[in-house]
């Protein structure tokens with residue numbers, strides 16, 4: 468079969484590993500820069516052209532869409548869905564996962580443990596806002612931030628007030644969150660594929676840093692999850708509708724608390740920390756889904772889309 472990887476850079480570790488995993492199983496891989504795709508919208512004839520070539524012979528796509536190009540990237544994924552091409556991540560789930568507030572609302576209603584979080588537009592009540600998450604120290608997060616940028620620890624109520632007011636004056640939307648100090652600058656990344664945790668690592672922030680992101684100098688190491696942590700990861704990924712996901716959580720005194728669910732999780736850090744073939748797990752899942760669809764009678768599938 469022929470599997471497309473939607474990635475802006477064929478030289479990235481994650482992209483290269485997915486290509487290797489496809490080819491080592493005797494299939495064909497094609498790296499497609501989603502920003503160079505043209506979406507052709509015509510009644511009953513949805514198509515995508517990539518550098519002039521009609522992409523009508525793919526069996527599946529694996530979206531690796533960066534946060535800065537979510538709009539166009541998800542439009543391309545949606546078009547592949549219209550063409551009845553299997554996608555490892557559905558466009559709707561991708562869009563949902565990029566909205567931190569919406570994600571927290573969805574996970575809260577699915578019963579997932581979360582740090583207490585408040586979102587407000589009404590900047591005059593900053594004092595009450597701070598009290599409602601248990602006072603300082605607290606965390607202020609830019610809604611659109613990634614890789615730890617835009618996550619601020621406010622040590623005192625005064626500092627929290629200034630930070631929130633500064634963000635509001637810039638018209639930046641923020642969430643205010645209780646600070647989980649027991650996590651001691653560490654978090655857990657669980658890589659989920661098709662209802663299983665296929666690898667997990669603990670990320671520890673560098674000395675004096677509360678953010679554990681690898682981009683902020685954190686280091687990853689292998690960890691065995693507790694049953695509760697595994698269940699939290701699987702429930703979070705399921706509630707977000709993501710069969711392939713990187714689930715980030717904090718270890719707290721009241722159990723695992725989910726921070727976010729990533730729809731294009733990096734493969735390098737988790738493979739290096741665990742020594743596991745994570746790319747292989749993703750590809751095995753995609754191949755099994757395509758084979759299952761092919762085994763069914765060839766009636767044209769009706770497209771279900773709430774897009």
Ligand code: ADP
Pocket residue numbers: 582606608612613614615616618644645646647648650652653654677678679680715717726727
């Ligand atoms: P991003 O999406 O930018 O990575 P996160 O919400 O994952 O933002 O936060 C980045 C890091 O900051 C986390 O990996 C964690 O180490 C730390 N962190 C985030 N929220 C909290 C919190 N409420 N309490 C303690 N540490 C936190």
